[in-house]
Amino acid sequence: MRKSDVISAILAERKNLLPRHEFSKAYAPSNIALCKYWGKRDQELNLPITSSFSISLGNKGATTELSLCSGANDEAYLNDHQIDWISPFGKRLLAFLDLFRVKPELHFKVKIHTNIPIGAGLASSACGFASLTRALNLLFGWELKEHELSILARLGSGSASRSLWHGFVEWHAGLKSDGMDSYGEFIPDEWPELRIGLLILNEREKPINSRDAMQRTVTTSALYSAWPTKVSRDLSALKQAINLKDFLLLGKTAESNAMTMHATMLSAWPTICYFLPETITAMNKIWTLRHEGLSLFFTQDAGPNLKLIFLEKDISSVQAQFPDMEIVSPFELLGQAAG
Numbered sequence: 001m002r003k004s005d006v007i008s009a010i011l012a013e014r015k016n017l018l019p020r021h022e023f024s025k026a027y028a029p030s031n032i033a034l035c036k037y038w039g040k041r042d043q044e045l046n047l048p049i050t051s052s053f054s055i056s057l058g059n060k061g062a063t064t065e066l067s068l069c070s071g072a073n074d075e076a077y078l079n080d081h082q083i084d085w086i087s088p089f090g091k092r093l094l095a096f097l098d099l100f101r102v103k104p105e106l107h108f109k110v111k112i113h114t115n116i117p118i119g120a121g122l123a124s125s126a127c128g129f130a131s132l133t134r135a136l137n138l139l140f141g142w143e144l145k146e147h148e149l150s151i152l153a154r155l156g157s158g159s160a161s162r163s164l165w166h167g168f169v170e171w172h173a174g175l176k177s178d179g180m181d182s183y184g185e186f187i188p189d190e191w192p193e194l195r196i197g198l199l200i201l202n203e204r205e206k207p208i209n210s211r212d213a214m215q216r217t218v219t220t221s222a223l224y225s226a227w228p229t230k231v232s233r234d235l236s237a238l239k240q241a242i243n244l245k246d247f248l249l250l251g252k253t254a255e256s257n258a259m260t261m262h263a264t265m266l267s268a269w270p271t272i273c274y275f276l277p278e279t280i281t282a283m284n285k286i287w288t289l290r291h292e293g294l295s296l297f298f299t300q301d302a303g304p305n306l307k308l309i310f311l312e313k314d315i316s317s318v319q320a321q322f323p324d325m326e327i328v329s330p331f332e333l334l335g336q337a338a339g
């Protein structure tokens, strides 16, 4: 099954396939997985081996402005810098736009604005592709259902399937080979006191991108076979934690899930290590603070930076230890359509 077959299936009932508008604009928040997506069962369709669970990053995300372009080619800008079509992100973006080019002379002008560092493990591609998917839906006037938008966003970047909503989202792995049952689902539970701290330790580009790192882990790590069992336990624990508002269970589950994911990478060959010395120093500091009684946990994605997880009541204690950290309130914008 190819991406274009998925698009045809989703848009099958749309009679007019041409854009209905000249311009559209949409926002999507970034998201951080509390239970990670690590490993694909289908590389082309970004179908995951396991389900995953995330929390959105409120006003940290991407806004995409999309218009029809009269020139002979597409044009794209990221934070006002023209995107080079031969850069890795440019290639992915162009391949995604090609899926929606209903006639060869149709060209798009895409302007993505994001307020998070690019490629630093802060899910910049997730919110980028999710906001672009929402903008395409508006431009073409498809009026797709939320789970259909999630399927389309997944074709751009796996974790984009979780970036269409504010709050908690579960991405169901699904079983079908066409991925029609693999999409994000908004979880209506709220936890307004939760805070996420973005601890940017290093903004350098990561040594290996998540797509290649995942694949290498799946094919070479002796520990990977333990990952699906860990995920299913952690998904249940997270749901229980949210249900009972048990912060210690939430924090412990998220941190242990991230550490297990990194353990599978450390055991891949060649080894994949996203830890920098400053990452380890920050982890040790968090463990010491926790030992001293502060309810503070972290998670880490495919980059050296940490996301701290804590409650509103501890903001001043956490801020005193990490003064440069930016604090996000994931539930602040809940109720406002992410688009």
Ligand code: PMV
Pocket: 032, 033, 035, 036, 037, 038, 052, 125, 126, 157, 158, 159, 160, 210, 211, 301, 302
């Ligand atoms: O969607 P991708 O290809 O950027 O992969 C995301 C991988 C992690 O951020 C490490 C985990 C996750 O679930 O977001």
